[in-house]
Every structure is written in structure tokens, then in C-alpha cells.
Amino acid sequence: MNPTENTLDQAVEEGLERLTQERITRTVNQVLEKETGARFTAYVETCMRCGLCADACSFFLSNDRDPNRMPAGKVKQTVWEMLEKKGRVSKDFLRRAVRIAHLECNVCRRCSMYCPFGIDIAYMMLLVRRIIHKLEITPLYIQDTVNSHSATLNQMWVKEDEWIDTLQWQEEDAREEFEDLRIPLDKPGADIMYSVIAPEPKFQAGLIYQAAVIMHAAGMNWTMPSRPGWDNSNMAMFTGDNEISGRIARAFYETAADLNVRRIVMGECGHAFRSVYDVGNRWDAWAMPPFEVVHALEFYHELLTQGRITITEKYGKKVTLHDPCNVSRGRGLHDMAREVVGMTCSDFVEMTPNREHNYCCGAGGGVINCGPPYKGERMVNNRVKAEQLRDTGAQVLIAPCHNCHSGLEDIVHHYELNMEVKFLGDIIYETMEKRVYTPGV
Amino acid sequence: MGEIRMKTCLTAMLVVLAFCFGTAGAQELIRMDTYAFDSTRRPAAVFDHDIHNEAAELDDCAVCHHVWENGTLVEDESSEDSPCSECHGVNPTQENEMALANAFHTKCRSCHIDKGAGPILCGQCHRKMQGGE
Amino acid sequence: MNAFIDFIMGPMVWISFLIFLGGLGYKLYRIIHEVRTKEGYVFSYLTWYHSLRSIGAWLIPFYPRATRQQPFFYGASYIFHLALFVVPLFLSAHIVLVEEAFNVSWPALNDTFADLLTVVIIASLAFFTGRRLIQPEVKFLTTAQDFALLFIVLIPFLTGFLAYHQVFAYQWMMILHILSGEFMLIIIPFSRFSHMITAALTRAYTGSEFGNVRHARDW
Numbered sequence: 166m167n168p169t170e171n172t173l174d175q176a177v178e179e180g181l182e183r184l185t186q187e188r189i190t191r192t193v194n195q196v197l198e199k200e201t202g203a204r205f206t207a208y209v210e211t212c213m214r215c216g217l218c219a220d221a222c223s224f225f226l227s228n229d230r231d232p233n234r235m236p237a238g239k240v241k242q243t244v245w246e247m248l249e250k251k252g253r254v255s256k257d258f259l260r261r262a263v264r265i266a267h268l269e270c271n272v273c274r275r276c277s278m279y280c281p282f283g284i285d286i287a288y289m290m291l292l293v294r295r296i297i298h299k300l301e302i303t304p305l306y307i308q309d310t311v312n313s314h315s316a317t318l319n320q321m322w323v324k325e326d327e328w329i330d331t332l333q334w335q336e337e338d339a340r341e342e343f344e345d346l347r348i349p350l351d352k353p354g355a356d357i358m359y360s361v362i363a364p365e366p367k368f369q370a371g372l373i374y375q376a377a378v379i380m381h382a383a384g385m386n387w388t389m390p391s392r393p394g395w396d397n398s399n400m401a402m403f404t405g406d407n408e409i410s411g412r413i414a415r416a417f418y419e420t421a422a423d424l425n426v427r428r429i430v431m432g433e434c435g436h437a438f439r440s441v442y443d444v445g446n447r448w449d450a451w452a453m454p455p456f457e458v459v460h461a462l463e464f465y466h467e468l469l470t471q472g473r474i475t476i477t478e479k480y481g482k483k484v485t486l487h488d489p490c491n492v493s494r495g496r497g498l499h500d501m502a503r504e505v506v507g508m509t510c511s512d513f514v515e516m517t518p519n520r521e522h523n524y525c526c527g528a529g530g531g532v533i534n535c536g537p538p539y540k541g542e543r544m545v546n547n548r549v550k551a552e553q554l555r556d557t558g559a560q561v562l563i564a565p566c567h568n569c570h571s572g573l574e575d576i577v578h579h580y581e582l583n584m585e586v587k588f589l590g591d592i593i594y595e596t597m598e599k600r601v602y603t604p605g606v
Numbered sequence: 607m608g609e610i611r612m613k614t615c616l617t618a619m620l621v622v623l624a625f626c627f628g629t630a631g632a633q634e635l636i637r638m639d640t641y642a643f644d645s646t647r648r649p650a651a652v653f654d655h656d657i658h659n660e661a662a663e664l665d666d667c668a669v670c671h672h673v674w675e676n677g678t679l680v681e682d683e684s685s686e687d688s689p690c691s692e693c694h695g696v697n698p699t700q701e702n703e704m705a706l707a708n709a710f711h712t713k714c715r716s717c718h719i720d721k722g723a724g725p726i727l728c729g730q731c732h733r734k735m736q737g738g739e
Numbered sequence: 740m741n742a743f744i745d746f747i748m749g750p751m752v753w754i755s756f757l758i759f760l761g762g763l764g765y766k767l768y769r770i771i772h773e774v775r776t777k778e779g780y781v782f783s784y785l786t787w788y789h790s791l792r793s794i795g796a797w798l799i800p801f802y803p804r805a806t807r808q809q810p811f812f813y814g815a816s817y818i819f820h821l822a823l824f825v826v827p828l829f830l831s832a833h834i835v836l837v838e839e840a841f842n843v844s845w846p847a848l849n850d851t852f853a854d855l856l857t858v859v860i861i862a863s864l865a866f867f868t869g870r871r872l873i874q875p876e877v878k879f880l881t882t883a884q885d886f887a888l889l890f891i892v893l894i895p896f897l898t899g900f901l902a903y904h905q906v907f908a909y910q911w912m913m914i915l916h917i918l919s920g921e922f923m924l925i926i927i928p929f930s931r932f933s934h935m936i937t938a939a940l941t942r943a944y945t946g947s948e949f950g951n952v953r954h955a956r957d958w
Contacts, residue, residue, distance in 0.1 A: 202777035203770045204944065211937040214885050216870075216877035220808055225876070232879035241880055278957050279805040281797060281816075282938040283945030443952060452783040453952070497954030521955050522804055647831055647850055703842060711839045719745045726741055726748075727913045728832055734905045 167538055173304065174538045177263050180302035181256045189259065189300065193252035196296045197244075205292070208284045209248065212237060218286065221279035223524045224269050227548035234546075236276035236286040239265045243293045259302060266293040267304050268539055269546065272403070272530035273490040278521065287530075295405030303404045306536025310400040313363075315409050318416050319396035321363035329391050331366040335374045339381070342599060346381045348373070351424060352388035358426040359389050360417070362398035362434045362567055375594040376432060379465075383473035384602040387430070394420030397431050399440035403531030407448055414445025421456050428457035430464045433588045435491035435566035436529060443495060460492055462565045465589055466501045469508045475598045479511040482585075484592075485559035487516065487573060488523035489566035497521075502565060502589070509592050516557045524550050526564065528572020544579040547572070551580040565589045635733065642691035642706060651710070651731035662721070670713060740910075747917045748836070755921040762928025763936055770940065785947045793946020794939055796958040803958035812870070819863035822856040823892070827920070829853070832903075850903075857900045864893045884931075891926060894919035 168174050197205070219225050219235035232238045243262045247254055254262075272287040280286070297303055303311070313322045323331075329350065336348040349355065359380065365372050380387050389395060394416040401409035418441075421429050431437060438460050446454045459467075468474040486506055493499040499520040506513050518524070527547035532539075554562060554576065562577070562584045564570045570586055577584045637650035658664070668684035674693070685693075694706040704712070714731070718724035725731050774781050796802055806813040827833060831847035838844040848856075868889055871881040898916035902909060927933060949957035 203773035204778055204781060206773075207770060207937045207941055210931060211934045211941050213931055213934060214877070214880035214882075215812075216874065216880055217805065217809060217812070219876040220805070230876065232876040235876050235879070237880050238876065277945050277949075278803075281805075281942075282934065283793065283797075283942040283957060285941075285945055285948075447780065452780070494949075494955050495953050497956075518804075521957075698842075705838075707835070708838050708842065711835060715839070719741055722741045724741070726744055727910060728835075729902060729905045729909050729913070 171260075173260060173263055174306075174536075176305035176308055177260065177302050180300065181260060184256060184259075184300060184302070186253070189254060189256075190252040192299045193247050193254060193296055196292060196299060197247060197252070200295065201292065205289070208286075208289060209244065211282050212240070212280075212284055213282075215281070218276040218280050218284075221276040223271075223275075223527060223549045224546050227527075227546050227550075234269055236270075236280075239270060240286055240289050244289050247296075259297070259300065262293055263297055263302055263304065266290045266297060267307070267535055268532060268542065270530065271490070271525040271527065271532055273525035274494055275490070275522070275525065278494075291403075291405060293405075294403065295407070298405040303406075304535040304539075306538070307400055307404055307531050307534040310534055311404050311406050311409055314396075314399070314401055314413050318393035318413060319363040320398045320400055321367045323363050323366055323396075325391075325393065328366055328395065331370050332373065332389060332391075335370055335377060339374050339377050342378060343381050343601070346377060348377050349388045350391045352386075354425050355386050355388035356427045357385055357387040357430045358421045358424055358428075359387050359430050359432075360395055360397045361432040362437050363396045364398075364567060365432065372432065372588070372590065375590050376461075378594060378599070379468070379474065379590065379597070382597065382599065382601055383468045384604075385473075388424060388426065390420045390424060392420065397429075397437040397441050398434065399437065399445055400531060400534055402440050402444050403436070403534070410440070410445055411448030414441060415449045417441055417445070418449070418451075418455050426456075428459055430459045431461060433461040433565040433567065433570075433590055435489035435495070436531075436568055439491040439495050460496065460498060460565075462492060462498050462502050462505065462589060465505050465593055469505060469593075473602045474593065476509055476593075476596045477598045478596060480509055480561075480592050480596050481511055482560045483512045483514060483558070484510045484561040484563055484587075485514050485516050485554070485557040486519075487526060487554075487562060487564040487566075487569055488519055488521075489564065489569045490523065490525050490529055492566065493523055494521050499523075505589060506563060506592075509589075509596050510563075514557050514559050516553050516559075518553075524553055526550060526566075526569035526572040527576065529566075529568045533568060533572050533575075540575065543572075544575065547576050547579075551576050551582065554582055554584065555580070559584060561585045561587055563587055563589055563592065635736065638710075642689065643696060648728070648732035649735045651714075652733050653731070662724070669717075744914065744917075747914065747921070751917075751921055755924040759924040759927055762925075763933065766928050766933055767936055770937070781944060784951050785944060786951050789947040789950030790943030792950060793957055794942050796956070797942060805958075815863045815866050818859055819867075822860050822863075826853055826856050826860065826896075854900070854903060857896050857903075860896050861893065861900065864889050864896075888930065888932065891919070891923050895923055 172178055214237065216235065216237065218237050219230070219232070222234065222236050224234040225231065225236075225238075228234050233242065243265055246258065270287070270290045272290055274285070274287045276286045277283050294303075310320045313320055317323065319328075332348050332350065336346065339346045357380075359376060361373060361376070396413075397417055399410055399413045401407070401413060429441070431441070438458070442454055442458045446452075465474075469476070484506065486502060488499045488502065492502075503513075527543060527550050532543060554573070562573060564573050564586055565588060570588065573586050576582065577586060635652050636654040638653045640646050640650045666684075667686045668682070671684045671686040673680040673683040673685045690709065691706055693702055694704055694709045695702060696706050698705045714724070715726050718726045800817050801807050801810070801813065825848070829846070829848045830853050831850055834844050834847045868886065870877045871885055871889075872878065895916055898912050898919060901907070902912040902916050906912075923932075927935065946957055949955050
């Protein structure tokens with residue numbers, strides 16, 4: 166069953182059929198009354214309906230300024246109406262709400278910077294997703310990733326032996342470059358626990374290879390966990406399944422605690438960073454993460470500035486940099502990213518707007534995870550991003566985030582932009598000197 | 607768009623303004639003497655002493671032309687021979703905190719409120735200057 | 740009639756200010772109380788520094804990027820909000836009344852300048868109304884309530900303007916001016932006008948989340 170304008174995927178449609186009006190009303194009211202407080206009330210009551218958030222939203226801009234897709238417009242079509250009708254909303258309304266909250270919002274928080282009052286509209290969209298989750302009408306593909314998280318503690322049904330096997334396979338391959346390279350599993354007391362998202366062992370194992378080479382060359386005392394808890398991704402965070410989301414983050418921190426590491430370094434992923442740095446910890450009652458969590462971008466910066474990694478020859482092609490929401494707006498790493506690019510590439514061109522004001526890749530916030538059924542509409546919704554990319558005239562697009570990476574690949578193909586999408590790690594791996602760092606040399 | 611609407615609105619206002627400034631008054635109004643003030647914000651208050659007192663049935667000068675000494679009102683003494691500004695400075699002073707304009711406002715308005723008659727709103731006394739004035 | 744006018748210029752002013760300030764105070768208390776009992780996490784992230792940093796950045800005209808993208812709207816909005824406070828508080832006619840009641844006064848605006856600012860306020864309101872009627876994304880969000888709010892602000896300024904120029908029905912214009920001004924004050928805590936305090940709170944929290952947790956700017 167393919168989605169059309171009036172239907173969504175199987176999981177949503179079958180879910181809607183199961184619902185009774187009584188359950189809809191009860192669930193909506195339960196979430197809006199019991200799971201919110203003054204913060205939510207203030208957001209609803211402070212909004213002056215000025216429409217200034219519109220310019221922030223890439224969905225609005227990509228669809229010829231369609232008011233249905235502006236941030237406050239999305240709130241009007243979901244939250245305001247739920248409040249006005251005291252939860253007595255129809256199934257058609259809910260179907261529209263699923264589309265708005267899951268497919269037409271990246272929860273990128275750009276609109277908070279365009280609202281003069283700083284109203285957090287992403288928070289309200291996540292509340293809608295929470296209601297959708299509780300009504301069991303979450304889109305099929307993203308729900309499947311949550312099911313996987315729930316059963317395996319990783320996002321992609323990776324089995325424990327497959328995980329270990331993949332790491333050993335990458336270690337073996339990398340030994341052709343460095344004969345004594347190891348991917349140390351479960352090494353207690355290591356300085357660093359390196360963690361990745363499940364798509365890496367599943368179909369991008371080369372990234373683990375590259376990371377191992379960088380770690381080895383930099384002479385780091387590092388380890389990777391063999392047991393569940395290795396995956397730092399968290400799709401439950403985006404479906405409003407806060408309980409599973411909290412479980413994932415908790416297992417992750419506990420793994421690091423059991424290994425007694427000093428800090429956690431993670432691969433180039435944005436949403437995973439948001440989970441373990443900002444969101445997952447909160448459900449587990451940690452105001453801030455219990456470990457120092459270092460995004461790859463920050464880690465590369467450290468290695469390069471400390472001279473643990475040296476660049477033989479800078480990357481020569483014309484590159485541009487996409488600021489992933491969750492590490493720029495989400496962690497302020499955008500300037501550091503530019504420094505890393507400056508240290509590794511010789512021809513850099515900015516895309517505008519940038520830094521905190523970047524446009525989301527259009528895939529983030531779980532949108533791409535709703536899967537192939539919605540790829541067509543996602544491409545339409547990403548037009549403004551495509552135009553932004555095209556305007557740079559760059560040959561290579563650096564995107565230090567997995568979600569962005571996949572989304573931008575789709576955009577590049579769909580809009581025939583003729584760009585290569587790369588991780589920062591790809592660039593570093595290509596340009597670094599392949600020798601092991603020894604202090605003082 | 608918004609600008610067009612604003613222009614229409616401004617034009618409407620200008621028309622209203624032109625109307626109100628363009629109306630010429632026919633009869634001359636008797637107003638208070640404001641020589642004590644260096645400059646005035648509003649047109650002098652419209653006040654015809656005799657008509658006022660007749661309408662208000664006022665015979666006792668001291669009701670308005672009072673005499674205060676050491677913070678108390680002196681009974682049976684009046685001050686119609688000296689200007690108000692002799693005691694009430696344009697600005698409040700140590701000796702007399704009641705400045706001249708405030709004295710007028712307080713005196714007139716409180717009485718009009720008490721008696722339930724006479725003007726008490728700004729523009730009812732400080733009437734706009736007519737064309738001929 | 741004098742007794743009625745005296746009432747609306749005297750006790751009713753007290754009542755209005757009491758409801759206005761008391762209402763806002765109570766609202767603020769309720770919000771803080773509810774946050775304390777239900778969303779204590781807010782205080783884990785809220786800092787004075789990041790709150791004031793964000794509020795400050797948004798108070799500087801055309802400092803935030805978003806405001807530079809809408810120069811006409813923000814220009815009108817900045818002047819409108821400023822005039823909304825400055826005109827009533829520093830109008831000579833208002834100060835005279837305060838002086839009469841309490842024998843305290845402060846410097847007043849030049850009357851012609853205040854008059855000009857009033858025209859600016861009225862023009863801004865016309866502009867805001869026009870936006871609501873014409874600009875698609877604003878029209879989409881607009882309900883009758885939004886026009887009502889604009890109207891509630893318009894009346895005291897429009898009647899004040901007409902009364903100052905003594906155009907017609909002076910006494911009734913003044914009565915309408917006083918009553919509508921008091922109505923506006925009274926309605927503030929019970930309407931979205933309360934954004935005059937809640938906006939600072941939402942901005943403070945977002946500013947703190949951005950600055951304190953995410954090490955990023957929100958302007």
C-alpha cells in the first residue's frame with residue numbers, strides 16, 4: 166500500500182482503523198494535560214500569530230510559501246485544534262497530523278530563532294508525535310526501527326555476533342595498512358569508548374575501518390563495546406516513544422560505565438548526538454550526560470590541533486560544508502567544523518545561510534526514517550536545500566552527520582547536482598599521513 | 607499591501623486634521639491670562655470671571671482667591687488683589703509645593719467635581735484656539 | 740456626569756491598574772509555581788546569563804538575523820512597541836493628572852512629538868491589520884480574536900488623538916478614551932497581550948537551552 170495524498174502507509178492506516186473516538190480523545194487529552202505544563206501553555210498563549218516563523222522553515226520555502234507548511238501553521242493544524250476541540254479530533258485530522266509531525270517537520274528548531282518570542286515549535290511537534298505514538302499510528306518504517314531498538318538495543322536488527330564479526334572483519338582489513346592495528350573490544354579503563362550508529366555495521370562498515378585507522382594513527386587508548394549498548398542512535402526519541410528512548414540512552418551510558426572509560430567519542434551522526442548529549446539523558450534524570458560525549462567533529466579538531474594526525478596534502482577539490490542541525494544549532498560546533506575543513510581542504514566555499522542558521526538537510530528529525538514510501542514528497546520538500554547546494558558550485562559536499570549524508574545523497578541525485586557527498590572522516594582518511602603518532606616526533 | 611492600507615489611513619487622518627484646523631470660530635472667547643508662564647503647552651483656559659461667578663452664584667472671593675499661611679488656610683481673608691503667581695511658582699518651591707498650573711487644575715476641577723457642575727476634562731477648558739483668536 | 744467622569748478618572752484607574760498589575764503578577768506566580776511542581780527541569784537549564792543574553796539580543800533593533808529579513812515589519816514593530824509605552828507614560832496630559840493627584844511629575848514629551856507618535860501607532864496598527872488581511876501566512880493564522888486585539892489597542896490611541904485635536908464630541912471622545920484605555924489595561928493579563936511578560940519567559944528558556952546546553956546562539 167503506497168501513500169497518496171489522502172492515505173499514508175500501512176501502519177498508519179491500519180492503526181487508524183483500530184482507533185475508537187473514546188481512545189483518541191482520552192489519549193490526546195492525557196498527553197496535552199498530564200504530560201505538559203506551564204511551558205506548553207505559555208507557548209500556546211504567547212504566540213501572537215504574527216507569521217514570522219514562516220521564513221525559517223524549509224518546508225514552507227520549498228513549497229512556494231504554502232502557509233500549511235509554516236511552523237505556526239503546523240501548530241494550528243495540530244495542537245491548537247486538539248486544544249480547541251478538547252481532544253475530540255477525527256481520524257482524518259490524525260492522518261493529517263501524522264503527515265505534518267512526521268513528514269513535514271524535521272524538528273530542526275530553526276523556527277525558534279525566527280520567532281521573536283523563541284517559542285519552541287519543535288517541542289510541540291514532538292508532543293504531537295508523542296500522541297501519535299500513544300495512538301499507535303506511527304509511520305511503518307520508523308516504527309520498525311523503534312521495534313528494533315526495543316528488541317536489540319540497536320536500530321537495525323543487528324545481531325550480537327554479527328556486530329562483533331563486523332568489527333573483526335574491519336580490523337582484519339585495516340591491518341593491511343597498519344599491521345598491528347586493533348579494534349579493541351571491551352577494554353576496561355580505556356580513555357575512549359568509540360560508538361557508532363547501527364547503519365555503520367549494517368551497510369557502511371568502511372566507516373568503522375576509517376575510524377579505526379584514525380584512532381590507531383593518533384595513538385589513542387580506545388575501545389568499542391561488544392555487547393548491546395554500542396549503538397548511540399535513537400529513533401524512539403523522534404517517535405515520542407520516550408520510554409524506549411530513555412532505555413536506549415541508559416543502556417548506552419551503562420555500557421560506558423561498565424567499561425570504565427573516561428569519555429565517549431562518537432561517529433559523525435547528528436541525531437545520535439542529540440540523543441546522548443541532549444535528550445536521552447533527560448529521560449534518565451541526568452540534566453547533562455553522565456559522560457563527556459564528544460562528537461567526531463570535535464574529536465578530529467582535537468587530533469589535528471594536537472598534531473596527533475598530520476595531513477600530507479590538503480584535499481584539493483572545491484568543497485562546501487553542510488552544518489548539521491544537531492551539532493550546530495544543537496551544540497555550536499559549526500566554527501570548529503570550519504577549522505577542521507580549513508586544516509584538511511584547500512578550496513572551501515560557504516553555503517548560505519550557515520552555522521546556526523543553516524537549513525536542515527530535510528532528512529533529519531526522523532523524516533528520512535519514515536522510509537521509501539515518502540521519498541518523493543521529501544524531495545519536493547527539500548527544494549530550498551537543493552538550491553542552496555547548487556548555489557555553492559562546490560564539487561564536494563561535506564556533511565558530518567549520517568542523516569544529513571543520506572538525505573543529501575538523495576537530494577544530489579534527485580536534483581542532479583553532480584556533487585559528491587562526504588563525511589569529514591572520509592576527507593581526513595584520504596589526506597592524513599598513514600603513520601602512528603609518537604609523542605615528541 | 608500593508609503600505610497601501612497605511613497610505614489610505616494617513617490620507618484619511620490628514621483630511622480630518624485639515625477639517626479641524628480649517629474651521630474658523632465665530633465668537634471670541636475670553637481666556638485666562640497666562641503672562642506668568644514662559645511658554646504654554648495648551649491654549650489658555652476659557653474663563654469669563656463674571657459669567658462664571660454668576661452661574662456658580664459665587665459672592666465670596668476667598669473661595670478661589672484664598673490665603674494660606676504656614677500650611678493652613680486663613681479664614682475670612684482673600685487675595686484677589688495679588689496675582690496667583692505671587693505665591694504659586696511656575697515650578698514647585700520649598701515654600702510652596704503647589705505649582706501654578708497644578709493650583710489652577712486642582713482648584714477648578716475639585717470644585718467642579720464637588721458641585722457636579724462645570725468642566726473637568728482637559729479640553730473643556732483648554733479649548734482649541736479658533737480661527738480668529 | 741461630572742461624578743461619572745470623576746469615577747472613571749479616579750477609582751476606575753486604580754481598579755484598572757490593580758487588575759493589570761495584580762493579574763500579571765498572579766499569572767507570573769502561577770507559571771513559576773506550575774513549572775516548579777510539574778516541570779522542574781526548566782530550572783536545571785535556565786540561567787540568568789543566557790536568558791538576558793537572548794532577551795538582550797532580541798531587543799537590539801535588527802541584531803537578530805531574522806529581524807533583518809523582515810525590516811519593514813520589525814521596524815514598525817519596534818517603534819510601535821516603544822511608542823505604546825512612551826506615549827501614555829510621558830504624555831503631558833497624563834502627567835498633569837498624576838501631578839494633580841499625587842503632586843509628583845516627570846518630564847513630558849513635546850505634545851507635537853507625542854501626537855506624531857500616536858499617528859505612528861495608528862499607522863502601525865493599520866499595517867498589522869493589513870498584513871492579517873493580505874499576507875497569506877499571516878492570514879492563515881489569523882482569527883477574529885486577532886483583529887479584536889488590534890482594535891482594543893487602536894481605540895484608546897485613536898480617541899486620544901481625536902480628543903487632543905478636539906475635532907468633535909470632545910466629551911464623549913474623552914470618556915471613550917478613558918474607558919478604552921482602562922479596558923486595555925484590564926484585558927492584558929487575560930489575553931495574549933500578556934506576552935508582555937510571557938514572551939520574556941519563553942525567550943529566556945529558549946535562550947538558556949540554546950546557550951547553556953547547546954552552546955549556540957538563538958538570534
